[in-house]
Amino acid sequence: MTTETKPPQAPANAEEQVSRERREFLKQCATAAPLLLGTIAAGESVAGAAQEQGYKPEEHYYGMGIDVKKCIGCGRCADACKTENNVPREPLYFRTWVERYTITTDGETVVTSPDGGIEGFPPSVSEKGILRTFFVPKLCNHCANPPCVQVCPVGATFITKDGVVLVDKDYCIGCRYCVQACPYGARFLNPVTRTAEKCTFCYHRVVQGKVPACVEVCPTGARVFGDVTARTSPLARFVRFNEIQVLKPQLNTGPKAYYANLDGEVR
Amino acid sequence: MPGISEQLSSILQQVSGYIYPNEIELQWSLMIVVYPYITGLVAGAFILASLERVFNVKEVEPTYRLALLTALAFLLIAPLPLLLHLGHPERSYEIFMTPNTHSAMAMFGFIYAWYLTVVLLLEVWFDYRKDLVLWARREHGLRKWIHLILTLGATDISDEAVQFDQKAVRLITIIGIPSAFLLHGYVGFIFGSVKANPWWSSVLIPIVFLFSAMVSGIALVLLLYTLIGLARQSLDMACLDRLAFFLFYALILDLSLETLDFIHRLYEAEESIKILSTLISGRLFISLVVLQGLAGTVLPLIFLGLLSPAFGHRALVRLPEELRRTLYLASAVLIQIGIFSMRWNVVIGGQLFSKSLRGFTVYKMGLGGLEGLGTSLVLLAAPFFVLYVLVKLLPPWKETPAEEAPGSAAPAD
Amino acid sequence: MPQQVKRLAVVFVVLIGALIGARHYLVPKTFGLLGHYRAAAVEANASKPMMYAGHEACAVCHPDIVKIHDDARHRTVACEVCHGAQAAHVDSPADHIPPAPRERAFCPLCHAYDPARPTGFPQIDPITHNPGHPCITCHNPHAPVPPHTPQECSACHGEIARTKTLSKHAILPCTTCHEVQELHKNNPLASTPTKPQTREFCGQCHSQDAKAPSEIVRVDMSTHGQRYVCWQCHYPHSPEVQ
Numbered sequence: 001m002t003t004e005t006k007p008p009q010a011p012a013n014a015e016e017q018v019s020r021e022r023r024e025f026l027k028q029c030a031t032a033a034p035l036l037l038g039t040i041a042a043g044e045s046v047a048g049a050a051q052e053q054g055y056k057p058e059e060h061y062y063g064m065g066i067d068v069k070k071c072i073g074c075g076r077c078a079d080a081c082k083t084e085n086n087v088p089r090e091p092l093y094f095r096t097w098v099e100r101y102t103i104t105t106d107g108e109t110v111v112t113s114p115d116g117g118i119e120g121f122p123p124s125v126s127e128k129g130i131l132r133t134f135f136v137p138k139l140c141n142h143c144a145n146p147p148c149v150q151v152c153p154v155g156a157t158f159i160t161k162d163g164v165v166l167v168d169k170d171y172c173i174g175c176r177y178c179v180q181a182c183p184y185g186a187r188f189l190n191p192v193t194r195t196a197e198k199c200t201f202c203y204h205r206v207v208q209g210k211v212p213a214c215v216e217v218c219p220t221g222a223r224v225f226g227d228v229t230a231r232t233s234p235l236a237r238f239v240r241f242n243e244i245q246v247l248k249p250q251l252n253t254g255p256k257a258y259y260a261n262l263d264g265e266v267r
Numbered sequence: 268m269p270g271i272s273e274q275l276s277s278i279l280q281q282v283s284g285y286i287y288p289n290e291i292e293l294q295w296s297l298m299i300v301v302y303p304y305i306t307g308l309v310a311g312a313f314i315l316a317s318l319e320r321v322f323n324v325k326e327v328e329p330t331y332r333l334a335l336l337t338a339l340a341f342l343l344i345a346p347l348p349l350l351l352h353l354g355h356p357e358r359s360y361e362i363f364m365t366p367n368t369h370s371a372m373a374m375f376g377f378i379y380a381w382y383l384t385v386v387l388l389l390e391v392w393f394d395y396r397k398d399l400v401l402w403a404r405r406e407h408g409l410r411k412w413i414h415l416i417l418t419l420g421a422t423d424i425s426d427e428a429v430q431f432d433q434k435a436v437r438l439i440t441i442i443g444i445p446s447a448f449l450l451h452g453y454v455g456f457i458f459g460s461v462k463a464n465p466w467w468s469s470v471l472i473p474i475v476f477l478f479s480a481m482v483s484g485i486a487l488v489l490l491l492y493t494l495i496g497l498a499r500q501s502l503d504m505a506c507l508d509r510l511a512f513f514l515f516y517a518l519i520l521d522l523s524l525e526t527l528d529f530i531h532r533l534y535e536a537e538e539s540i541k542i543l544s545t546l547i548s549g550r551l552f553i554s555l556v557v558l559q560g561l562a563g564t565v566l567p568l569i570f571l572g573l574l575s576p577a578f579g580h581r582a583l584v585r586l587p588e589e590l591r592r593t594l595y596l597a598s599a600v601l602i603q604i605g606i607f608s609m610r611w612n613v614v615i616g617g618q619l620f621s622k623s624l625r626g627f628t629v630y631k632m633g634l635g636g637l638e639g640l641g642t643s644l645v646l647l648a649a650p651f652f653v654l655y656v657l658v659k660l661l662p663p664w665k666e667t668p669a670e671e672a673p674g675s676a677a678p679a680d
Numbered sequence: 681m682p683q684q685v686k687r688l689a690v691v692f693v694v695l696i697g698a699l700i701g702a703r704h705y706l707v708p709k710t711f712g713l714l715g716h717y718r719a720a721a722v723e724a725n726a727s728k729p730m731m732y733a734g735h736e737a738c739a740v741c742h743p744d745i746v747k748i749h750d751d752a753r754h755r756t757v758a759c760e761v762c763h764g765a766q767a768a769h770v771d772s773p774a775d776h777i778p779p780a781p782r783e784r785a786f787c788p789l790c791h792a793y794d795p796a797r798p799t800g801f802p803q804i805d806p807i808t809h810n811p812g813h814p815c816i817t818c819h820n821p822h823a824p825v826p827p828h829t830p831q832e833c834s835a836c837h838g839e840i841a842r843t844k845t846l847s848k849h850a851i852l853p854c855t856t857c858h859e860v861q862e863l864h865k866n867n868p869l870a871s872t873p874t875k876p877q878t879r880e881f882c883g884q885c886h887s888q889d890a891k892a893p894s895e896i897v898r899v900d901m902s903t904h905g906q907r908y909v910c911w912q913c914h915y916p917h918s919p920e921v922q
Contacts, residue, residue, distance in 0.1 A: 072801060073794065084732055120788075122797065124793070135796055155717045166725045171717075171718055204725065219756055219761055
């Protein structure tokens with residue numbers, strides 16, 4: 001703040017007072033501006049483009065619903081995910097994949113996921129009678145109580161305010177403790193960046209109001225994305241009208257991938 | 268990536284049952300087997316050293332300084348397998364700068380730092396300080412300067428100062444014993460706290476790791492003491508017998524704990540019991556039943572139980588010294604193999620089966636490469652080279668007997 | 681204080697001071713603002729480029745196709761499922777022409793028969809179904825109405841039909857037990873066929889006094905499986921008792 005060195009003089013008339021007040025105000029602006037701009041600039045690196053367009057993370061809390069009865073195992077979701085997120089195409093790295101369960105009449109359960117289901121599944125051949133058979137899409141569950149975040153030694157994986165578990169690939173040291181800690185096999189080490197990687201709910205799409213790539217391309221609507229807590233959203237309707245299960249509830253990870261019509265044989 | 272396809276197709280062919288697609292490749296390799304093995308030796312060697320100081324076990328006094336230097340040599344090498352394993356070792360400082368206090372791995376960095384500085388280095392320093400000053404006084408050249416710098420300028424060796432040194436060593440050792448427990452128990456906790464993995468998730472894993480560390484540490488010191496003692500022709504057989512005695516009981520404790528874990532799992536028979544039984548009887552049979560169990564535990568127990576004064580002042584079977592020595596040595600080597608197998612069975616075994624509990628993958632251990640067999644052998648040999656340097660710099664034995672005898676013309680060490 | 685302690689204190693103070701000083705340079709500026717992570721990482725994740733444009737984007741330039749598509753059976757199938765990720769096409773249409781899968785191998789990814797697919801989902805056997813012809817010869821992908829309305833139930837319910845053919849109910853047309861409206865053939869979910877609800881229905885042929893051909897198996901309805909409905913033990917499409 002600039003200090004006045006001259007003693008204040010009584011204004012001759014109102015006009016002079018206004019112009020003097022205006023000068024005072026402009027002086028204050030001049031000193032405050034660098035501070036304000038500096039704060040905005042610092043905030044910019046955190047806020048970024050999406051927030052400039054009005055996206056507020058605090059207003060959302062995302063999850064995904066999956067209707068096992070609707071999944072036809074076409075693998076379009078797994079394929080789209082690799083395209084959208086530039087995941088290496090080798091069958092070792094998947095952010096999402098589809099499994100087929102075949103339960104035979106003598107109680108044996110066979111599970112397959114050839115290349116994550118990307119090219120679909122070969123015809124199921126079983127000499128024994130098939131009791132039940134179905135497809136189950138799998139992905140990161142974006143747990144509310146994520147064990148991967150708990151074990152990361154440096155804070156390179158975290159859960160955002162809108163409920164998405166992300167990885168900071170510029171900070172990750174590649175120790176793979178998070179990969180060990182995930183009970184769902186959702187994480188892997190990207191061989192190119194040598195950092196941990198996993199489904200991000202296509203966060204770069206979600207902040208712009210779009211749905212993840214896998215949800216976009218699912219031809220039967222087996223995948224439903226939205227706000228868990230909203231009164232009206234496709235996901236809200238999904239969890240209202242279906243009996244919901246989650247994977248491995250006994251581990252108390254608080255998964256936010258909600259399965260409808262999930263069979264007890266699914267791990 | 269060119270090399271991936273043949274390696275990948277051979278792995279895929281050997282996958283049995285169903286595994287999550289991301290589990291095909293193992294994440295924690297041989298490096299993560301070597302690392303707990305090395306830190307285990309540190310904890311074990313230190314606890315042996317502390318036996319002498321805190322519990323006044325006089326017979327093993329000759330091994331005190333050697334055990335300390337051994338612990339230090341191995342602790343210095345311990346971070347190397349971790350750095351070689353990291354995807355970004357150049358970012359490893361982040362563990363100290365922004366540690367996640369909920370992460371066992373992050374907290375371990377500080378436990379390691381604590382143990383290295385406050386326990387080991389400090390204890391070595393206090394124990395050697397008087398000798399460092401004496402050596403610096405009568406040496407010349409580089410050796411003199413190294414020793415002088417190591418004194419940190421604290422050159423007062425009056426009785427008072429030396430007494431303070433001894434009290435300090437005792438205090439540090441007392442602090443050091445729980446610190447050593449914490450050091451390797453924590454490594455066990457890094458595995459034991461992973462609820463996603465039923466092979467690892469167990470309350471007993473930190474305890475089992477700790478006791479197997481003690482076993483391997485004592486065995487290592489026994490091995491080193493025997494070899495060095497033979498080379499210098501100053502082997503104290505009573506010391507060796509007492510070491511064997513401690514090794515025997517440590518092994519009994521370790522075996523009891525592992526058996527307890529085994530029985531508990533088998534009895535409760537939780538969902539994972541099927542896949543784990545298949546794991547033990549299949550891919551892990553040789554490393555678990557043969558190497559860790561029979562060769563690494565049962566056989567040494569027989570040797571040590573019969574030959575050492577385990578059940579009284581006299582051994583059950585009295586053998587001539589050379590034979591006894593050789594069998595002690597053989598036991599120590601078998602124990603090392605057994606404890607290394609134990610680390611392998613935990614780390615690799617825990618990743619061989621799927622978290623879907625429906626299938627297995629294989630571990631393709633490379634011969635070369637940053638995480639391959641060659642690197643592991645170098646890392647396992649490296650501490651001995653470091654120990655050699657330390658022993659040359661800070662000789663752990665007293666002056667030769669000839670010197671202390673009056674009128675002797677033998678030169679100083 | 682003994683000399684040793686003084687010297688050691690100096691060493692420790694220097695070490696700890698170095699650690700604290702290092703923090704100032706090494707901890708990233710945005711670390712800890714939102715939680716125990718680099719706040720800038722949220723933006724890094726949010727600012728990746730999109731590869732899929734989303735089906736809303738196609739309507740802007742191709743409203744005619746979208747109108748046909750959204751009224752037909754493939755309305756739940758997004759454009760980019762078949763035409764690939766086309767965010768690049770939206771940005772510069774002339775430089776990136778979307779591919780259109782025209783070969784037979786593509787459609788069976790969804791429509792090949794698989795027992796794990798829901799009953800009633802349109803499935804064909806790719807080997808026997810019009811071999812040699814590309815699917816689009818008969819089916820417009822944007823409005824994939826079959827060229828002929830299926831007359832037989834077996835066109836969509838192949839597995840059930842095949843099971844029934846090998847059973848004692850083989851000669852019974854599906855309509856014996858299921859009332860079907862014509863609407864079901866064009867719009868299956870809008871009008872689902874009925875299923876028998878009572879034991880007496882099966883009793884029309886299978887009770888002791890039923891007016892039916894004599895070779896049909898008869899049971900005494902008052903005692904046989906009294907507390908259950910028939911199909912709890914007998915699968916109607918293959919009712920042989922095992």
